[in-house]
Amino acid sequence: MRQLFDTVWQRQGTSWIWDEEARNQVCLASEVWSLRQFMQAVGKWPEELPGNNGRTLVVAGLDGSLDLLTPEDAEFWLGDAVKSAILSFQDEYGSEGALIFWLPLGRNRIEVHIPTDEVKWLCEAPFRESKLDFGRILWGQANEYPQEIFLKERDKSAGLFHSRIT
Template structure:
């Protein structure tokens, strides 16, 4: 998988981050929206975004929502509802803003197949043997993206970044 050392993920595209240092670089805790706020805003986006000098919206709660649903329902919901809101955000801000999903357990649960760069989400107990085909559902397996976000050379990945989802 390609790696990204640039800070573009803080200003453009969609990211899924799990590193507290990365989160602190883009927002304060009081600026983070709940998943519910994000889904409701998809009908009427604000002109101003709360973080990073009006460049970024950080959303928490996606992983918890995925965890309470059985895998087949979670995948359907991700495809129908979350992707729809994500595409709405991208369209409204014309690709000139960043949407960041805070997923604190993402480092251990978002897995990448090194041969294909396919990305999956490992489900929680009692479905821990199952996974969601994250890449296929959200970005149709476009293998040019996502890219691993690195905060510095040689560091572990802090998240995944995708410039434009179609």
């Protein structure tokens, strides 16, 4: 997976971040939307986004919502409702807005298979043996496109960035 040291993820595309410093670079905690607010905004997006001088929307709660569902239901919901909402956001803002999913425990829940760049979500109890195939569900296994976000050289990854989901 390619490494990204640029700040492009703060201005465009879709990202999944788990590093608090990274989240703090784009918004105040009070500017983070709930997943419910995000889903309700589909089709009636605000003119200006709440974070990063009107360029970024940070959404919290995706992880908790996935944990409440069976793996089968989570896969369907992620590929249907959540992906549709992401596509709607992209259609509205194009390259003028960044969508960021804040996953505080994502470092331990997102698994990247290095040889193939497959990205999986590790399910929580009682489904710990299951994994959701993020790559297949959200970006159709276009595995060459997601990039690992790094804030500094020799740092742990802060998240994943995808420039445009189709």
